[in-house]
Amino acid sequence: MVDFEPTEEQKLMIETIHDFASSEIRENMREYEKEEDLDDEIRKKFAELGLHLLEFPSEVGGQNLSFLDRVLLSEELAWGDPGVARALMNLLPAAYFIQYFATAEQAKNILPSLSISEKGGIATALYEELSHADPLQFKTRAKKSGKKFIISGKKVLVDFANNSKYVLIGAMEEGSSGWEGLRFFLVENDERVKKVSKTDKLGLRATPTYTVEFENLEVEEDSLLRGAEDLKKTYNLAISKWNLLLASLSVGASRAAFEYSAKYSKERNAFGQPISQFQAISFMVADMATLIDSSRLLLWKAAREIDKGNADSIDVPLALLQTMEAGFLATSSSVQILGGHGYIQDHPVEKWMRDVRTISNYIGQPFTFINSAGEEIIKSGGQK
Amino acid sequence: MIDFELSDAQKNVLALLRWFAKEKLRPLSLEYDKHGPIPPDAPIFKEVKAMGLGMRGGVGGERRKGEEPEVGEEKDKRGTSQLARIAILGAEEMAYGDAGIMISFPGPGLADPPVRRMATEEQKEMFYSSFQKEEPAWGAFALTEPGAGSDVAGISSTAVKDGDYYIINGTKVFITNGARAEWVVWFATVDKKLGREGHRAFLIRKGTEGFKVGKIEKKMGLRASETAELVCDDCRVHVSQLLGGENYYKQKEGFKGAMGTFDMTRPMVGAMALGIARAAYEKAVEFTKEAYETKRPLNEYQSIMERLVTIRRKIDAARLLAWRAAWMIDLGKPNSKEASMAKAYCAQVALEACNTCVEIMGSKGIERDHLVEKWFRDIKVFDIFEGTGQIQRLVISRRIYEYI
Numbered sequence: 001m002v003d004f005e006p007t008e009e010q011k012l013m014i015e016t017i018h019d020f021a022s023s024e025i026r027e028n029m030r031e032y033e034k035e036e037d038l039d040d041e042i043r044k045k046f047a048e049l050g051l052h053l054l055e056f057p058s059e060v061g062g063q064n065l066s067f068l069d070r071v072l073l074s075e076e077l078a079w080g081d082p083g084v085a086r087a088l089m090n091l092l093p094a095a096y097f098i099q100y101f102a103t104a105e106q107a108k109n110i111l112p113s114l115s116i117s118e119k120g121g122i123a124t125a126l127y128e129e130l131s132h133a134d135p136l137q138f139k140t141r142a143k144k145s146g147k148k149f150i151i152s153g154k155k156v157l158v159d160f161a162n163n164s165k166y167v168l169i170g171a172m173e174e175g176s177s178g179w180e181g182l183r184f185f186l187v188e189n190d191e192r193v194k195k196v197s198k199t200d201k202l203g204l205r206a207t208p209t210y211t212v213e214f215e216n217l218e219v220e221e222d223s224l225l226r227g228a229e230d231l232k233k234t235y236n237l238a239i240s241k242w243n244l245l246l247a248s249l250s251v252g253a254s255r256a257a258f259e260y261s262a263k264y265s266k267e268r269n270a271f272g273q274p275i276s277q278f279q280a281i282s283f284m285v286a287d288m289a290t291l292i293d294s295s296r297l298l299l300w301k302a303a304r305e306i307d308k309g310n311a312d313s314i315d316v317p318l319a320l321l322q323t324m325e326a327g328f329l330a331t332s333s334s335v336q337i338l339g340g341h342g343y344i345q346d347h348p349v350e351k352w353m354r355d356v357r358t359i360s361n362y363i364g365q366p367f368t369f370i371n372s373a374g375e376e377i378i379k380s381g382g383q384k
Numbered sequence: 385m386i387d388f389e390l391s392d393a394q395k396n397v398l399a400l401l402r403w404f405a406k407e408k409l410r411p412l413s414l415e416y417d418k419h420g421p422i423p424p425d426a427p428i429f430k431e432v433k434a435m436g437l438g439m440r441g442g443v444g445g446e447r448r449k450g451e452e453p454e455v456g457e458e459k460d461k462r463g464t465s466q467l468a469r470i471a472i473l474g475a476e477e478m479a480y481g482d483a484g485i486m487i488s489f490p491g492p493g494l495a496d497p498p499v500r501r502m503a504t505e506e507q508k509e510m511f512y513s514s515f516q517k518e519e520p521a522w523g524a525f526a527l528t529e530p531g532a533g534s535d536v537a538g539i540s541s542t543a544v545k546d547g548d549y550y551i552i553n554g555t556k557v558f559i560t561n562g563a564r565a566e567w568v569v570w571f572a573t574v575d576k577k578l579g580r581e582g583h584r585a586f587l588i589r590k591g592t593e594g595f596k597v598g599k600i601e602k603k604m605g606l607r608a609s610e611t612a613e614l615v616c617d618d619c620r621v622h623v624s625q626l627l628g629g630e631n632y633y634k635q636k637e638g639f640k641g642a643m644g645t646f647d648m649t650r651p652m653v654g655a656m657a658l659g660i661a662r663a664a665y666e667k668a669v670e671f672t673k674e675a676y677e678t679k680r681p682l683n684e685y686q687s688i689m690e691r692l693v694t695i696r697r698k699i700d701a702a703r704l705l706a707w708r709a710a711w712m713i714d715l716g717k718p719n720s721k722e723a724s725m726a727k728a729y730c731a732q733v734a735l736e737a738c739n740t741c742v743e744i745m746g747s748k749g750i751e752r753d754h755l756v757e758k759w760f761r762d763i764k765v766f767d768i769f770e771g772t773g774q775i776q777r778l779v780i781s782r783r784i785y786e787y788i
Contacts, residue, residue: 001387001389001460002388002390002707003711004711005386259788276785282778283777285780289780289784293722294702294704294705294725298701300386301388304386304387317693318693319697322697370689370693373696374692374693378673378677381669381673
């Protein structure tokens with residue numbers, strides 16, 4: 001049944017998160033950005049809400065809620081601030097890969113033991129330069145050696161590498177080719193995981209990010225997550241969830257920027273009246289709001305497909321592309337509406353524009369999603 | 385609960401409508417584009433009537449006693465109407481077939497929403513009985529004037545009380561089905577100084593003395609549709625045909641009556657735009673598969689693919705805005721902002737889509753037989769009628785500023 005109303009439970013959750021975002025996030029977001037990290041206080045308060053593994057099964061410490069619930073939560077958290085939102089969710093994306101690539105036993109042993117306090121998170125070593133999140137192009141290799149694996153390679157955009165307990169590493173096994181060779185390892189984050197350099201990012205600066213290198217890193221056999229059967233499908237499910245989550249952060253930030261700049265335009269006077277009276281401004285407000293809403297709805301649709309077990313749905317790449325367009329338009333227009341004031345750090349809009357651009361780069365280059373959507377379009381002959 | 389799945393009944397209705405659009409309407413497209421407007425006695429109208437299409441020109445409001453249920457009408461589990469959500473599917477499918485023919489379907493048409501919303505019981509009886517006959521009949525909505533389009537408050541057509549009659553003078557333009565309409569809802573002012581408060585709506589019957597049809601327009605597109613100029617030259621209309629009666633206007637409802645109907649029609653018009661866009665998109669996909677997938681260099685194919693993906697995601701996103709606005713109608717929620725968002729974005733996206741599809745198809749793109757150039761000509765007006773995209777943005781921003 002076509003319906004656009006969140007359930008009462010969802011509304012309550014959104015309200016709770018909104019309050020948290022208003023009181024804990026907005027006030028301190030610039031501080032966290034400057035420190036390039038969160039503090040224990042906000043992590044503790046977020047942990048108390050009990051929502052950090054909300055869509056995971058209860059066997060692994062979750063609440064058995066839906067991925068759509070995660071999307072709703074993330075948008076509201078990011079409405080507070082996308083950088084803080086991402087930093088609070090420091091078990092992701094690793095937890096998705098663990099849930100789907102590990103055996104039930106492994107998942108049960110690992111996930112519940114993780115808290116979201118500073119030292120409890122998981123760094124995800126997934127992305128590589130240029131090939132980004134395409135496993136078929138991973139240069140990071142794992143070589144079987146007796147009862148161990150030897151991992152070598154370089155990963156970029158590794159969030160939380162400096163202070164997480166574990167590192168999740170995506171690699172290709174030597175001697176295998178194609179999807180059959182995809183391997184995920186969960187290893188202790190010690191000095192053998194070389195933090196080559198800290199990444200001085202455009203946005204999402206409340207999350208510390210590193211380039212990381214493995215030089216013949218020896219890991220135990222049982223650090224391999226060996227629960228997945230169809231590796232391609234499994235990977236697609238995990239990465240799609242992560243990308244859609246990033247997209248929902250973008251929607252939240254876009255909405256925050258839109259509301260902030262629309263409000264500003266009512267208060268700012270020029271040529272004898274509030275600038276909201278000028279169509280150049282009000283039309284920008286209208287276009288922002290429309291594009292944000294359109295991307296949110298497509299995102300919800302993609303999340304519903306995920307929950308229905310269709311991670312291969314064309315809705316996933318389409319929603320990501322739509323959100324990326326909306327994110328840029330909304331945040332850029334918001335800075336524009338504030339004029340010179342939008343450009344300085346006294347206001348949050350320049351930050352949100354940087355954050356949203358950064359989020360889009362984590363999601364990846366459009367050609368990835370254009371390729372997968374394009375394949376589906378040609379296959380299905382264009383019918384809705 | 386947030387969901388986007390159609391019920392089985394709705395899927396069946398959708399399949400039926402799509403079949404009708406593709407098998408019955410589309411084959412007539414070229415003919416009536418070349419030799420339009422489609423005549424009132426066109427055989428297709430019998431089939432349209434048999435399908436139960438066109439009898440409700442808008443949505444919202446109770447089904448009247450004796451009216452057949454709309455195709456696929458049902459209530460959902462909570463007993464909420466699904467009418468608007470079904471109508472929005474129908475709007476997209478019929479336009480996918482042929483938008484010009486669709487808006488020519490016999491029935492109350494654009495006169496339906498104001499009559500449903502404003503008319504007295506007697507007036508409804510008088511009006512709707514005309515559409516219960518065997519021969520097709522049309523309704524029309526006459527608001528726009530040569531000097532007043534977006535500025536609805538600025539209409540000049542006058543209505544002067546004279547005993548039991550109003551004498552109406554004025555000219556209306558761009559009236560869909562204006563020449564063939566049995567009934568025209570005509571907006572005039574009793575006092576221009578009052579602005580909107582002076583507006584009155586009248587039910588004028590075809591053949592009334594002083595009521596004339598002017599020119600039939602030659603248009604860029606939607607050529608199957610009859611677009612007429614209408615003139616009132618000392619046209620005498622009985623007070624019983626003042627829509628809603630004198631009391632209605634004592635509550636200063638005149639202007640709001642016209643405007644309120646837009647919240648219902650705008651999402652439908654948006655969905656129609658998407659139907660046209662989807663038709664063009666489908667043709668372009670077919671063409672790309674045929675001409676590019678294996679026969680042209682990979683980089684050309686990929687460049688085209690990128691554009692097709694962009695069109696597809698915008699159509700899909702726009703559709704959800706239209707569905708949302710329709711859902712709000714079903715739930716009785718005020719939806720001005722959402723209706724205008726849907727209309728503005730759908731029209732914009734559809735124009736972009738048709739433009740890109742003409743481009744993709746190269747020499748075939750500008751050739752009449754392939755229909756894509758027709759859809760390019762058809763789609764442009766969708767950002768203009770039922771409120772220009774600029775007016776939609778005014779509505780959207782005003783609503784936003786109310787709560788921000």
